[in-house]
Amino acid sequence: MALGEHLKEARDRFFIAAVAVVLGTVAGxxxxxxxxxxxSRPIQDLNAREGRSAALNFDGVASPFDLMIQVSVFLGLVLSSPVWLYQLWAFITPSLKTKERRVTVAFIAVAVPLFLSGIFLAWLILPNAVRVLTDFTPGGFSNIITVTVFITFLLRLMLAFGIAFLLPVVLFGLNLVGIVSGKQILKAWRITIFLVCLFAAMAAPGADAMSMFYLAAPMLLLFFIAIGLCLLNDKRRARRNTVQQAYLEATANRASVIDGI
Known part of the structure; x- marks a missing residue:
């Protein structure tokens, strides 16, 4: 397609995704x-189970409404994730061959559960993270926490986890359209392991190293699965190109023989 047609398609797909997010926000x-x-349950559990003095407070007149908007938009992104993930992938598929377009359904079937799994994993570690972080409060002091800051921190953390779990699928998609090869991704495995462990250490501040491991292990597993799929796809593409090149050479030789006759 021409550049104008690409821009028109991008506009249309963005509009569909935006409508889905708005509808999801209404449901939120x-x-x-x-x-x-x-x-807010992790804060309540601190008071009920550990006898601490912790409370969530609004710091302004409009803060409750602002918080409602933030949480509802986040829920809209989660609920509409099948739609906007499909629109993102469908924008790429016109550059793929007919057989490769068949992976669209598989992409959605994998991407949506991974995105939701990342959010769910963040939700599981939140109580432990809140407990560990509030353990630094000196004796005799109370935790008076601004609810907008606290909830925004939780939402960003869950969204970061969801996006992190999507990265292997994105890498495979980039490989499928020929932007990066499996070998190029594999060369960065050392820095990838370091970044994943660093992210896990900051996002899951547990009392021991196991909490970091529980987060880093599935992310690294997904990353290396994506590398394996990319390498297999590279071999398939190379084999197909070899067959096409042999066919073109045979056709050219046949044409030259006919011209000679």
């Missing part, structure tokens, strides 16, 4: 109260 407004109660 409906379930806002129970979701907020679930997000």
């Amino acid at each position: 407004f409906v379930v806002y109260d129970p979701v907020l109660a679930a997000l």
Whole structure:
């Protein structure tokens, strides 16, 4: 397609994704109260189980409304993830061959569960993270926490986990369209392991190294699975190119023989 057609398609797909996010946000407004109660539960557990003095407070008149918007938009992104992930992938597929377009359904079937799994894993480690971070509070002091800062921290953490779990799928998609090869990705395995462990150490501040391991292990496993798929795809592409080159050479030789006759 021409550049103008690409831009038009990008606009249309962005519009569809935006509508899906808006509809998901409306649904987020409906379930806002129970979701907020679930997000604030780690602070409540500190008071109930460990006898601490911790409380969530709003610091402004408009803060409750701002928080409702943030949480609802986050829920909209989560609920509409099948739509905007499909639109993202469908924008790439016109450059693929017919057989390669068949992976679109497989992409959505893998990407959406991975995105939601990353968010769920972040949700599982949140109570431990809150407990460990508040352990640094000196004796005789209370934790008076601004609710907007606390909830924003939780939402960003969960979104970061979801996106992190999507990266292997994105790498395979880039390999599928020929932007990067499996060998290029494999060369960066050392820095990738370092960055994953660093991210896990900051995102899952547990009392021991096991909490970091529980987060880093699935991310590294997904990364190396993506590398394996990329290497297999590179071999398939190289084999197909070899067959096509042999066919072109045979056709050229046949044409030269006919011209000679």
